[in-house]
Amino acid sequence: MKPVVGITSYEQEANWGHWTLPAALIPVSYVRSIELAGGRPLVVPPVADAVDETLDALHGLVFSGGADVDPAHYEEGQHPMTTGLHPERDEAELMLLEAALAREMPVLAICRGMQMLNVLRGGSLHQHLPERVGHDGHREARGVFSEHDVRLATGSMTATIVGREARVLSAHHQAPERVGDGLEAVAWADDGTVEAVEDRRQFAIGVLWHPEEGEDKRLFEALVDEARRFREGRRLAQRAMRAR
Numbered sequence: 001m002k003p004v005v006g007i008t009s010y011e012q013e014a015n016w017g018h019w020t021l022p023a024a025l026i027p028v029s030y031v032r033s034i035e036l037a038g039g040r041p042l043v044v045p046p047v048a049d050a051v052d053e054t055l056d057a058l059h060g061l062v063f064s065g066g067a068d069v070d071p072a073h074y075e076e077g078q079h080p081m082t083t084g085l086h087p088e089r090d091e092a093e094l095m096l097l098e099a100a101l102a103r104e105m106p107v108l109a110i111c112r113g114m115q116m117l118n119v120l121r122g123g124s125l126h127q128h129l130p131e132r133v134g135h136d137g138h139r140e141a142r143g144v145f146s147e148h149d150v151r152l153a154t155g156s157m158t159a160t161i162v163g164r165e166a167r168v169l170s171a172h173h174q175a176p177e178r179v180g181d182g183l184e185a186v187a188w189a190d191d192g193t194v195e196a197v198e199d200r201r202q203f204a205i206g207v208l209w210h211p212e213e214g215e216d217k218r219l220f221e222a223l224v225d226e227a228r229r230f231r232e233g234r235r236l237a238q239r240a241m242r243a244r
Contacts, residue, residue, distance in 0.1 A: 002038060002039055002040040003038075003039050003040065003059040003060060003224060003227035003228045003230070003231050004039070004040045004042050004057060004058050004059050004060075004227075005034045005039040005040065005041055005042065005058065005059065005060040005061065005062060005223065005224060005227055006041075006042050006043075006044040006054070006057075006058040006060070006061045006062065007026050007030045007031065007034070007041055007042070007043050007044060007061075007062045007064055008026075008044050008046065008061070008062070008063050008064050008092075008093055008096070008113065009024045009025055009026040009043050009044060009045055009046060009064065010024070010025055010026070010046055010064075010066050010067070010086065010089055011023070011024055011025075011045070011046055011086070011088070011089070012025050024043065024045040024046070026043055026064055027064075027212070029212040029213055030062060030064055030212045031043070032212075033211070033212040033217055033220045034062070034220055034223075034224065036217050036220070037217055037220035037221040037223065037224040038221070038224050039060070039220075039223075039224040039227060042057070042058065044058075044061075044096070046086070046088055046089040046092040046093065047092055048088070048091050048092040048095055051095050051096055051099045052099065054096065055096070055099055055100060055103060055105065058105065059105070059106075059227035059228070059230050059231040059234075060105060060106040060107070060108075060223050060224065060226060060227030060230060061096070061097075061100050061105060061106070061107050061108070062107075062108050062109075062110065062113070062220075062223070063093060063097060063107065063108070063109040063110065063112075063113025063114075063116055063117070064110055064111075064112070064113055065110050065111030065112045065113065065171070065172075065210060066086075066089070066111075066112045067083070067084035067085060067086055067089075067112065068082045068083060068084055068085060068112075068127075068174060069085075069090060069112065069115050069116060069119055069125065069174075070085045070087060070090050071125070071127060073090060073094070073119050074119050074122075074123065074124040074125060075124075076124065076127070078127075079127035079128050081127065081128040081173065082127045082128070082174075090116075093113075093116050094116065094119075094120055097109075097116060097117065097120055098120060101120075101199075101202070101204060104202045104230075105230055106202075106203035106204075106223055106226035106227050106230055107203065107204045107205070107223075108205055108206075108207075108219055108220070108223045109204070109205070109206035109207070110206075110207060110209075110210060110211065110212065111170075111171065111172055111207075111208055111209070111210060112172075113206065114176075114196070114197065114206030114207055114208050115174060115175075115176070115206075115208075117180070117183070117197065117204065117206040118176045118179065118180045118183060118197060118206065119180070120180065121180025121181045121182055121183050122178075122180045122181045123176055123177070123178050123179050123180030123181075123183065124176070124177045124178040125174045125175065125176060125177055126174055126175050126176075126177045127174055128173055128174065129172070129173050129174060129175055129193060130173065133191040133192070133193060134191075135191070137189075137191070138170050138171075138172050138173065138175070138189070138193065138208075139170065139171050139172055139173050144171070145169040145170065145171050145210060145213055146169070146170050146171065147167060147168070147169055147170075148167075148168065148170060148189055148190070149165065149166070149167055149168070149189070149190060150165070150166050150168055150187045150188065150189055150195045150196070150209070151164065151165055151187065151188055151190075152164050152165065152166065152186055152187045152196065153184075153185075153186040153187070156184070156186035156187075156196075156198060156200075157186075157198050157200060157203070157205060158186050158187060158196050158198055158205055158207070158219075159186065159187075161205075161218050161219055161222045162216065162218055162219065166187075166216075168195070168207075168209035168210075168211075168214070169209055169210045169213045169214055170195075170208060170209045170210060171210060172208050175193045175194055175195070175208060176194045176197065179194065179197060180197070182199050182201070183197040183198065183199055183206075184197060184198055184199075184200065185197055186198050187207070193208075194208075195207065195208045195209060196208065203222075203223070203226040205219070205222075205223075207219065
């Protein structure tokens with residue numbers, strides 16, 4: 001059986017057929033990436049309750065991209081360019097992420113998800129990168145992915161998976177400023193922007209770029225492999241409990 005990998009989603013008005021209604025959405029590229037990597041994708045709606053029940057059904061998690069994280073979570077005021085805040089999604093994902101990490105469930109956090117991982121661990125964000133780096137190369141236009149290079153730290157989990165250098169697709173205007181506790185910066189853009197963080201004590205990788213949109217699915221393959229090991233570990237633990 002395939003390991004089940006959850007993908008966080010967001011609530012937004014959508015159109016299909018003759019209907020326009022609020023929906024729990026996620027780009028299908030996330031779903032296809034997990035399928036191609038050998039996992040069974042499961043979309044997780046932004047709901048703050050029943051966290052344990054949700055995690056009981058999963059073997060791994062992808063925290064997806066989306067709108068800016070509320071800067072109140074890292075004790076800063078809101079920059080004029082910090083927009084589209086979704087407090088309910090923030091609350092639901094912080095609870096889910098904290099509980100998943102406590103279980104040592106494998107996590108791949110992408111773009112906003114990487115920022116959530118950093119904030120959960122006490123880190124902070126640059127709220128508008130162009131003011132710091134002097135260009136719009138990380139998001140040249142809304143709704144279009146920008147392409148740029150990243151270099152990765154030798155010996156890091158992320159470099160072991162994707163190599164020391166990578167050409168990536170990104171669409172962010174924020175990035176880690178203070179890296180959170182227990183996390184290590186392991187990838188950088190040419191302008192010094194932190195592009196990936198990881199917790200080497202467990203499989204918890206956060207990348208600012210969007211691997212679901214590219215052809216390289218190695219990060220998803222690594223996540224699914226870890227999810228498979230997590231599932232087997234859970235089965236062994238359950239058998240041991242029944243044998244007592």
